[in-house]
Amino acid sequence: MLFHLRQDGRLTNVELAKQRVGLPPPPCLRRVKRLEEAGVITGYRAVIDPEALGRGLEVLVDVEVSAADRKTFEDFENTAASCEEVIEFRRMYGRPDYFLRVAVADPVAHEVFLTGKLSGLPAVLRLESHLTMKKIKTNG
Template sequence: MRKEITLDAIDRDILFHLARDGRLTNVELARRVGLTPPPCLRRVKRLEESGVITGYRATVDPEAVGRGLEVLVDVEIYAQDRKSFQEFEDTVSSYPEVVEFRRLYGRPDYFVRVAVADHAAYETFLTEKLSGLPAVLRLESHLTMKRIKPDAP
């Protein structure tokens, strides 16, 4: 649960540095933001406890783990009732190939980012999983040619 807090320039600077390198030591982070380590650590803990910082993660090279092909999929569905939306969302969220999934305003209804090994793996995912779902009306796939700006912190 997120508590409302007011962020000052130092808090924002802390967030800037941690978003780029979550493995910074407290001593190094304090140096970069112009604090001594104890108040810097207190600020980081406050940002964590308030829910501003929601976690830390490793950035993984998709090709190194067999997910070098990324496809962006626009999905339109037939469903208009809450139960069908929820079932569709629960099912698609459970697929390990899905690395990002958003419900949109307007059309398409959903945006799905899929990461797989190659074209054959994507065809299998599309034909055996996504297109077979009862709510699906239309799918449009966009294959990624080149990532210009990867996920930014």
């Protein structure tokens, strides 16, 4: 059931029940509702083609910070998270301190993003960008 919903979150209950998991629709709907209520299914979304939005270049950015106080970390996190170019943002154990997945139009836009939005932040010690050669597997 979860496999099929991950592949196509727009499946109707009837399609999911009869064509995918072999259940009558009412019990299938009850199971899906229970999964939603239990927090297993947390939502449904559209997968957008970044090329269609003019953001076809995906860059992975490692960020190391140097800050001695919590406020500086929080300010960095709030600022970076608010950047529209940042499509994924994680605090890591060890090095790097943070991992950002950034979607921009081209290398020039990435340079503008790095120099204009990230590199001048007080917490930033080092930035390292990695360009994606080929996507092998994604979750959408």
